[in-house]
Amino acid sequence: MRIKVNKDNCTGCRLCMQICAIEHFSEINPKKAALRIEAKFPDPGKYKPIVCILCGKCEEACPEKAISKSDTGAYVVDKEKCTNCGECIAVCPVDVIFQHPDLDHVIKCDLCMKCTELCNTDAIVKWEKPEAAAVKEAHNG
Amino acid sequence: MGNGLAGTTLRVNLTTGEITRQPTDEELTRRWHGGRGVIAKILYDEVPRDADPLGPENVFIINSGIMSGCFIPAGAKVEFGSISPLTNGHGDSNMGGHLGPMLKFAGYDMIIFTGASPKPVFIYIDNDTVELRDASGYWGMGSLDCEAKLKKDLGEDFEIATIGPAAENGVLFSCITHDFGRQAGRTGQGTVMGSKKLKAIVVRGNRSIKVHDIESLTKQVSDIILRTQKHPNMEPWQKYGTSFFLKWSNDNAVLPSYNFKTTYYDDIDKVDGDQLIEKCLITHKACFGCWMNCGKYSKAVIPGKPEVHLEGPEYETGALCGPNIGMKDINHVAYINWMLDNYGMDTMSGGGVIAFAMECFERGLITEKDLEGHTLKWGSIDDVEHFVDMVANRRGIGEVFSQGTKRAAEKIGRGSEKFAMQVKGQEMSGYDGRWAPGMLLSYMTADIGAHHNRAWTITVDIAEGRETTEGRAKIVVYLQHIRPLFDTWCICRLFWGELDITPEEIVDSLNHITGWGITFDEALKTSEMIWNLTRCHYIERNKNNGRTFDYPPARSWEDKIPSGPGKGKGVTKEQVEQLLDDYYAARGWDNKGNPTREVLEDLQLGSAADNLEKAGFLGEPVEGGIPAVRGEKYKPKAF
Known part of the structure; x- marks a missing residue:
């Protein structure tokens, strides 16, 4: 399972970021979301949702073995083990692992799929059975 | 919590x-x-x-x-x-x-x-x-x-x-x-x-906003979002934003064209929402947390001019910088939108000012000499480009128009006040109210001048009869309480009108956020309190009876609509007076348009009554006291 991005559909509303933070922290705060929206304005004038691509580099980089692959395929952070050292952030190729001053652990996508439920333009959708070629194309896009 | x-x-x-x-x-x-x-x-x-x-x-x-x-x-x-x-x-x-x-x-x-x-x-x-x-x-x-x-x-x-x-x-x-x-x-x-x-x-900032009941709020809002994704208005709204409305306004004889001379534009197909999406759209654009994405990020491409990027034109800019100044190419409308945006001028008043100046030019009240050798003809992008630069820099005659249509007409004179399309100094929005009496009354009485966001009644005018003023004042009063509530809460109003989300649902959300536990009727009363305070403030500052400020320009009743489906239609001066009489009665104000002590004290605005009295403009006691409409929920049929 993955999150599929249809980047041309994104309108920059950030509902996905709001619901992500609410789901995981019961707080309204897009800076506690585990995904981000890239906005390029005034030129060319485009949005792009950036989500975890499940590359596993964070798991390899974590010195505390705090990140592991779950049954759904997500690389999940163990908040007890995480020391907030930031090694995973340094290796994330798409910059979707975050720190926040309120927290002593990193924020990372766990594929809960809440973000996909409210997106009204299908800019991010639940991807049940991704094929390798399609994944490559999506990530290169 | x-x-x-x-x-x-x-x-x-x-x-x-x-x-x-x-x-x-x-x-x-x-x-x-x-x-x-x-x-x-x-x-x-x-x-x-x-x-x-x-x-x-x-x-x-x-x-x-x-x-x-x-x-x-x-x-x-x-x-x-x-x-x-x-x-x-x-x-x-x-x-x-x-x-x-x-x-x-x-x-x-x-x-x-x-x-x-x-x-x-x-x-x-x-x-x-x-x-x-x-x-x-x-x-x-x-x-x-x-x-x-x-x-x-x-x-x-x-x-x-x-x-x-x-x-x-x-x-x-x-x-x-x-x-x-x-x-x-x-x-x-x-x-x-x-x-x-x-x-x-x-x-x-990176702080969290803490609300009263995050669980109830999340559930309610998620349900609203999922429910309204299937609403029939969602798809056109997402595709066009407000621009789809231009054609509707034209078909219904409210689209201002050529400085509100008429309400029908022959060239609508050249500047409507379809043209915007086909020729200009770069990407759909949403505000924070909004699933309707009415924003249309666009480009304007005109040979000989730089390609520019802008958001819009949405309905108001599309109307006032389109048909109202005779533009016949959506790229030209978009370019003017960008110019006004980058100079930092309101596209609504801006469109109104350009249109007013164009009519002055057409009538010979300003000339090429005033315009540094340029003309100012309907539909000319080059003329508009030069004129807007003069206004933005307050150069030459641009200084006169930089002060808005009301003040410009006072300087230009020679009958131009009649077609300076404003109330209280603020230019009208993109709807002509001549054959929509509720809309005209809305402009006349809005606390910030002729702006549609206080009350928009055109569907009600159509449903309840465009020839009559009957019942219109109550509708305007009711809407003047409900619509500004959105500006009070700092949320958008469009999803209420377009997606059938009820005000009661929104008050539920308000209660989940604040824990206040209030009703919609209580919120309406707060809105009425705000409305009465801004009215008192206006009268105190401008030192005359409220009624004297509530008249539209004479074009609104002297000129009947000359073309299109509204041909020959328009309110009379008597109807304009009747609208005001009914409106003040509906508010419990006296016939001079001044709030009374009885109404103000009922709204816990006793000190405003004292101040208004000192200024000499407290309303005379009104026979019959406080009218029922103030607390009564008057639901227009067409909403």
Whole structure:
């Protein structure tokens, strides 16, 4: 399972970021979301949702073995083990692992799929059975 | 557990540079609900009645409201307020985008600016860091250019609002711009910023907004979003935004064309929503947390001119900078939209001013000599480009028009007042009310001048009869209480009208956020209190009976609609008087348009009654006392 991005559909509303933070922290705060929206304005004038691509580099980089692959395929952070050292952030190729001053652990996508439920333009959708070629194309896009 | 507030209010004395923090006043918020309400109260209490709107005594306020940023559908507004240099009364204007929520994520509900800076500054906010910084390097830049430069200099994740050269130069209908195309356009709020030498507001924050009941709020809002995704209006709304409405207005004889001479545009197919999507659209664009994405980020491509990017034209700009000035190419409308945005002028008043000047030119009241050798003909993009530059820089005859149509007509004279399409100094929105009497009354009585956001009645006018004024006053009063509530809560109003989300549902959301436990009727009464206070304020400042300010220009009753489905139609002067008689009666004001002590005291505005009495304009007691309509929920059939 993955999150599929249809980047041309994104309108920059950030509902996905709001619901992500609410789901995981019961707080309204897009800076506690585990995904981000890239906005390029005034030129060319485009949005792009950036989500975890499940590359596993964070798991390899974590010195505390705090990140592991779950049954759904997500690389999940163990908040007890995480020391907030930031090694995973340094290796994330798409910059979707975050720190926040309120927290002593990193924020990372766990594929809960809440973000996909409210997106009204299908800019991010639940991807049940991704094929390798399609994944490559999506990530290169 | 929270209450939707970020917690802190900033007071910034621009004269001395002193910045003070205070806890946001919860009692004030509970009574006035934030946004437009709190702004109305502070302006009433703090600005001397004889203060020049462009002088240091005017107070300029930014308020992000009680609901903005709180996971509310379309909950992204921020309200600006000060005494309007256009109307000389309470002025407010709001914008979507991301600034309001970001202000709360940085920890602030409101910024109150007093005084005036001796040199250009911008306010820099990054959580606890709040500074006035030198803006001399940005002064003179276009609004859109300045936002791009500030993002480059400070970081892409700042939310930024700017003013343009028009505001710096004192063009009275200057706006505030944000997110490369969202504007607080009306009432000259940008001009007030310019007078205070405040070039920009720059905000970044990472705090959480705490609400009363996050579980109930999340469930309710998620259900609303999922339910309305299937609403039949969702698809056209997402595709066109408000631009699809141009054709509807044309078909229904309310589309202002050629400076409101007529309400039907033969060339509508060249400038409508289909043309916008086909020729100009780059991407759909949404405000924070909004699933309707009405914003259309566009390009204008015209041979011989640079390709420019802009947001829009949405309905109002499309109407007032399209048919109302005779444009016949959507790229030309979009280019004018960009020009006005980057100079930092309201596209609605801007379109109205261009149209008025075009009619003056057509009638020989201004000539090529006044226009530095140029003409100003309907539909000419080159003429408009030159004229707008003269206005933005207040050069030559541009100085006259830079003060808006009311003041320009006073200077030009020779009968031009008749077709200066404004009320109280503010230019009309993109609907002609001649054959929509409720809409005309809405313009006449709106507290900020002729703006449609206080009450929009055209579907009601059509449903209940366009020839008669009967019942219209009650509808206008009711809508004048419900629609400004959205500006009070700092959320968008469009999803209510378009997606059948009820006001009661929105009040439920308000209660989940605040824990207030109020009813919709209580909210309406708060809105009525705000309305009466801004009315008292206007009368106190302008020192005459309220009725004297409530008339539209004479074109509204002297000229019948000359073409299209409304041909030969239009209200009479007697009907205009009847509308006002009915309206004052519906509000419980006296026939001179002045609020009475009985009404004001019922709204806990006793001190406003005292002040109005001292000014000599307290309404005479009205026979029959307080009318039932004030507390009665009058639901128009067509809503």
